[in-house]
Amino acid sequence: MATAAAHQTARTHGNAGQEGGIADETYQRVFDATVAADERIEPRDWMPDAYRATLVRQIAQHAHSEIIGMQPEANWITRAPSLRRKAILMAKVQDEAGHGLYLYSAAETLGASREDLLDKLHTGRQKYSSIFNYPTLTWADVGAIGWLVDGAAITNQVPLCRCSYGPYARAMVRVCKEESFHQRQGYELLLALSRGTPEQHAMAQDAVDRWWWPSLMMFGPPDDESAHSAQSMAWKIKRHSNDELRRRFVDICVPQAESLGLTLPDPDLKWNEERGHYDFGPIDWTEFKEVLKGNGPCNEQRITQRKRAHDEGAWVREAAAAYAAKHSPRTEVEQA
Amino acid sequence: MTDTDWPLWEVFVRSRRGLSHTHAGSLHAPDAEFALRNARDLYTRRGEGVSIWVVPSSAITASSPDEKDPFFEPAADKPYRHPTFYEIPEGVKHL
Numbered sequence: 001m002a003t004a005a006a007h008q009t010a011r012t013h014g015n016a017g018q019e020g021g022i023a024d025e026t027y028q029r030v031f032d033a034t035v036a037a038d039e040r041i042e043p044r045d046w047m048p049d050a051y052r053a054t055l056v057r058q059i060a061q062h063a064h065s066e067i068i069g070m071q072p073e074a075n076w077i078t079r080a081p082s083l084r085r086k087a088i089l090m091a092k093v094q095d096e097a098g099h100g101l102y103l104y105s106a107a108e109t110l111g112a113s114r115e116d117l118l119d120k121l122h123t124g125r126q127k128y129s130s131i132f133n134y135p136t137l138t139w140a141d142v143g144a145i146g147w148l149v150d151g152a153a154i155t156n157q158v159p160l161c162r163c164s165y166g167p168y169a170r171a172m173v174r175v176c177k178e179e180s181f182h183q184r185q186g187y188e189l190l191l192a193l194s195r196g197t198p199e200q201h202a203m204a205q206d207a208v209d210r211w212w213w214p215s216l217m218m219f220g221p222p223d224d225e226s227a228h229s230a231q232s233m234a235w236k237i238k239r240h241s242n243d244e245l246r247r248r249f250v251d252i253c254v255p256q257a258e259s260l261g262l263t264l265p266d267p268d269l270k271w272n273e274e275r276g277h278y279d280f281g282p283i284d285w286t287e288f289k290e291v292l293k294g295n296g297p298c299n300e301q302r303i304t305q306r307k308r309a310h311d312e313g314a315w316v317r318e319a320a321a322a323y324a325a326k327h328s329p330r331t332e333v334e335q336a
Numbered sequence: 337m338t339d340t341d342w343p344l345w346e347v348f349v350r351s352r353r354g355l356s357h358t359h360a361g362s363l364h365a366p367d368a369e370f371a372l373r374n375a376r377d378l379y380t381r382r383g384e385g386v387s388i389w390v391v392p393s394s395a396i397t398a399s400s401p402d403e404k405d406p407f408f409e410p411a412a413d414k415p416y417r418h419p420t421f422y423e424i425p426e427g428v429k430h431l
Contacts, residue, residue, distance in 0.1 A: 040354035042387065088416045095417075166354050184422040184431055191425070252430045259428045 035236055040166035043109040051235055054228065055165050056112045057126070058237065063103035064121045064128035068302050070096045072136040073145060081139060088185050089142060095178050102171040109167045122307050130288065131218050133296030140193055140200075140207035146186015147260075148208070148215040148253070154179050155249045156219065159239035168237075187256070194261045201261075208257070209265040216280075217288045219246040250278050344393040345371040347378070349385035357389050365390075 027046035034041060041047055070093050077093065080086035104114055120126040131149055136142065157179065160172040193204035220226055220242040232238040240248075250269075257264050268281035290296065342364040348357035360379045365371035371390040380388065399407055415421050424431050 034353070039352075042350070042353055044387070084416070087414070091414060091417050169354065170356055178417075180419040181417060181421070184419045184424060185416070187424060187428075187431055188422040256428055256431065259425055 035164050038236070040169060041164055042166045050231075051237075052110050054232060054235070055168065055237065056107055056110050058232075059103055059107040059110075059168055060112065060117050060120070060126050061128060063100045063107060063117070064126060065132065066096050066100035066103060068121075068128045068132045068306060069149075071302055071305055072132055072134070072298075073142055075136050076139060076142050079139070080142075085189070092146070092182050092185065095182065099175045099178070102174055103168075106165075106167040106171045118310065122303065122310065124294070124303065127292070128302075129218060130291040130296060131214050132302060133291050133298045134210070134214055135297050137210070138203050138207060140190065140203040141211070143186045143189035143193065143204065144207035144211040146182050146184075147190055147256070148186075148211045149218070150179055150182040150186060151253065152215045152218040152249055154183060155245050155252070159245075162236075162239060164236035187260070190260055190262070204260075205262050208262050212265050213283065213287075216246055216250070216283055217285075219243075219249065221285065221288070247277050250280055254278050342366050345375070345390045346393050346396060347371075347375040348389040348391070349375075349379055350387040351384060352386055357387065360384075362393060 028048065031041065031045065031047055031051075034045070041051075073089060073096075074093050077086060077089050080089050104117060107117060108114060117126065121128070131152075136145070154176060157172050157176050161169055161176060163169040163172065190204050190208070193200040195201075220229075223229060223241045223243045226242050229238065229241060233241070254264065254269065254271075266281045268279060270279055272279045291299070294300075343366075344362055345365055345368075346362050347360045349360045350357045360375075363371065363374050363378055365374050368390060372388060375388050375390055379385065411417070
C-alpha cells in the first residue's frame with residue numbers, strides 16, 4: 001500500500017514539474033547532476049518525459065520477454081527425462097514468471113499500469129526478445145537455452161544492476177542472483193548429453209548449432225545501427241554498447257564450449273592475439289529483422305498461447321476477487 | 337484525544353539513493369503528515385535517510401510466526417534452486 005501511494009505521488013510530482021519552464025530547468029539540472037554523480041533516480045524524483053518513456057518501453061519489453069520465455073521451455077516439462085530434470089525445469093520456468101513480476105512492478109513505479117502493459121503485449125504494440133520466437137525441437141534445447149540464452153541474458157543484465165533507475169536496478173540484482181542457477185543447470189544438462197551416447201552428443205551439438213547465432217542477436221543490432229543506444233548510454237540506463245557485450249559473451253563462451261566437448265557453428269571463430277578477443281563471423285541481420293517483424297518460426301504461436309493463457313485464467317482472477325470480497329470485514333465491504 | 341489513542345505508524349527509511357526503503361521502527365501520530373514529520377525527527381536525526389515512507393500499522397498484514405515452518409517449508413526441499421546444486425567441471429569460468 002505504501003508503494004502504491006508512493007507511485008501515485010510520483011506521478012503527481014512528475015506532472016507538477018511540467019508546468020513552469022523555469023522550474024523545469026532546475027529539475028533538469030538536478031536530474032543531470034544525479035545521473036552524472038552515478039547516483040540513482042528514484043520514483044518520486046523529477047525525470048525527463050523521454051527518460052520515463054524509454055524506461056517503460058525497455059522494462060516492459062524485458063518483462064514480456066520473461067513471461068513469453070516460459071513457453072519454449074515449458075514445452076518440455078512433461079517430457080523431461082527424469083524426475084530430477086523435471087523438478088529443475090519447473091523451478092526454472094517458475095523463476096521466469098517471478099522475474100516478469102519483478103519487472104512489471106518496476107515499470108509500475110513509473111506510472112505504467114499492469115493491464116495496459118499486458119494489452120500492449122497481446123496486441124503487438126510492445127515487443128519481447130526475438131530469441132523466444134525459435135522452437136525447442138529436442139530436449140537438448142533446454143540445455144542450450146540455459147547455457148546460451150540465459151548466459152547472454154546474464155551478460156546483458158549484470159550491468160543493468162547499476163542502471164540509473166533505482167527500482168529497475170534493484171529488480172536486476174534479484175534476477176541476476178537467480179539466473180545463475182538457470183545457466184548452470186543448462187550447462188550441466190548439455191555436459192551430460194555431450195558425454196553420453198553418440199546420439200545424445202549429436203543432439204547436444206545440434207541444439208548448440210541452432211541456438212548460437214540467435215543468442216548473439218540477443219545483444220541487439222550493431223552499435224552504428226542501434227536506434228536508442230546513444231541516449232540510453234548518456235542516461236546510464238545502458239552501461240555498455242551492444243557490440244561490446246556481444247564480444248564479452250563470445251569470449252566467455254568459447255572456452256566453455258571446449259569444456260563441453262562441443263563446437264560453436266562459426267568457421268571464422270578464432271583468437272585474435274592483437275585485440276585480445278575472439279574474432280567471429282558475420283551475423284545474419286536479415287534473419288534478425290524478419291523475426292522482429294513477426295516472421296520468426298513461432299511468433300504467432302507465442303502470442304496466441306499468451307492470450308489464451310490470459311483469457312483462460314480469467315475465471316481464476318474473478319474467483320480470487322469474489323473470495324476476497326466475501327471474506328473482507330464488513331466495514332471494508334461497506335466502503336467499497 | 338490522548339497520545340495513546342493515536343494510531344501506530346510503521347516507518348521505512350531509504351538510507352541513500354539506489355537502496356530500497358527498510359523498516360526502521362514505528363511511532364504514534366494523529367495523521368500521516370504528523371507521522372512523516374515525527375519519523376524524520378525520531379529516525380533520521382543524524383542524516384540516516386533521504387526518503388521516508390510511513391504506513392499505518394493496521395494496514396500491514398504479516399505472516400504468523402506460529403506458522404513459520406509450514407509457511408516457508410515448500411522452499412526447503414528444493415536445493416536445485418541454488419547454483420551450487422550443479423556440478424560443473426573444474427576450470428570452467430564465468431558460470
